[in-house]
Amino acid sequence: MKVSILQFPGTNCEYDTEYAFKKLGADTEIIWHKSETIPDNTDLLVVAGGFSYGDYLRSGAIAKFSPVMKAVTTYANNGGKVLGICNGFQVLTEAGLLPGALKRNEGLHFISKHHHLKVQNSDNIFLKELSDGDIVNIPIAHHDGNYYIDDAGLQELEENEQILLKYTDASGGVQNPNGSVASIAGVCNKNKNVFGLMPHPERAMEVVLGSDDGVNMLKGFFES
Amino acid sequence: MIKAIVNVYLKTGVLDSQGKAVHHALDSLGFNLVEDVRIGKQIVLQLDETDREKAMSDVTKMCEELLANTVIEDYNIELV
Numbered sequence: 001m002k003v004s005i006l007q008f009p010g011t012n013c014e015y016d017t018e019y020a021f022k023k024l025g026a027d028t029e030i031i032w033h034k035s036e037t038i039p040d041n042t043d044l045l046v047v048a049g050g051f052s053y054g055d056y057l058r059s060g061a062i063a064k065f066s067p068v069m070k071a072v073t074t075y076a077n078n079g080g081k082v083l084g085i086c087n088g089f090q091v092l093t094e095a096g097l098l099p100g101a102l103k104r105n106e107g108l109h110f111i112s113k114h115h116h117l118k119v120q121n122s123d124n125i126f127l128k129e130l131s132d133g134d135i136v137n138i139p140i141a142h143h144d145g146n147y148y149i150d151d152a153g154l155q156e157l158e159e160n161e162q163i164l165l166k167y168t169d170a171s172g173g174v175q176n177p178n179g180s181v182a183s184i185a186g187v188c189n190k191n192k193n194v195f196g197l198m199p200h201p202e203r204a205m206e207v208v209l210g211s212d213d214g215v216n217m218l219k220g221f222f223e224s
Numbered sequence: 225m226i227k228a229i230v231n232v233y234l235k236t237g238v239l240d241s242q243g244k245a246v247h248h249a250l251d252s253l254g255f256n257l258v259e260d261v262r263i264g265k266q267i268v269l270q271l272d273e274t275d276r277e278k279a280m281s282d283v284t285k286m287c288e289e290l291l292a293n294t295v296i297e298d299y300n301i302e303l304v
Contacts, residue, residue, distance in 0.1 A: 057290070065290075093295075094293065101295040101296045103234070104241055106239070106241050108241055108242060108245060149295075179239070
């Protein structure tokens with residue numbers, strides 16, 4: 001299992017992501033954004049979190065024009081598996097690889113805390129180790145995590161089972177930290193090979209650090 | 225030389241949290257005449273171009289490709 005992790009100027013979660021996938025037994029490689037190719041043997045490409053290009057203009061807006069993004073788009077369009085976490089999710093929506101957009105949090109504050117999430121659709125490679133309705137406890141850390149999609153787009157996401165995770169309280173009740181439409185925390189594309197979420201599963205790998213619920217999420221990408 | 229002033233706002237119907245917060249603040253200052261507040265950003269471009277039509281068409285492309293995210297934002301362009 002080879003995991004390639006993208007690094008833009010301002011990315012800051014690439015080493016946590018590397019730690020998480022190495023812990024699960026993967027080979028990892030960090031790919032600088034100026035690279036025009038991604039390694040041929042890549043099984044999973046991760047767009048890691050952080051503040052690419054200082055979030056200038058809009059989060060993820062400048063990163064989508066980095067040289068490596070052409071290779072990412074080709075890789076995704078050929079069915080390659082792509083995971084965008086936090087800023088990586090923002091980059092993938094800006095690049096048009098995932099539907100919707102991320103707006104400033106409704107309460108205008110940067111939110112950094114553990115939050116419960118409910119698995120909405122587990123019939124995809126990412127969440128296959130979990131079941132619909134499972135609750136996980138995963139850190140969130142974002143200023144622009146307020147997921148927006150129009151009514152028609154939301155209906156399409158629901159019909160195609162593209163909503164991966166929703167923010168909830170510990171028992172699965174409604175709790176929306178940032179104003180996201182339908183409390184959405186993560187989505188995938190129609191073909192279910194491109195995934196994006198605002199919460200950080202790579203920061204939930206050790207019980208001693210508050211939660212290891214990220215293990216069962218990221219494990220999904222490995223052959224079972 | 226043409227200067228292009230681009231204004232980018234959240235679309236009508238997309239909640240503008242900053243606008244709402246400022247509206248509340250204006251209300252509490254006693255400016256009760258304010259009915260709505262929208263906050264956007266202004267991008268000023270100095271262009272090395274004299275043909276207004278060409279400038280407008282290029283700046284429109286810039287807006288569609290980069291300056292605005294048309295999933296959530298509208299833009300308008302003024303040439304001066």
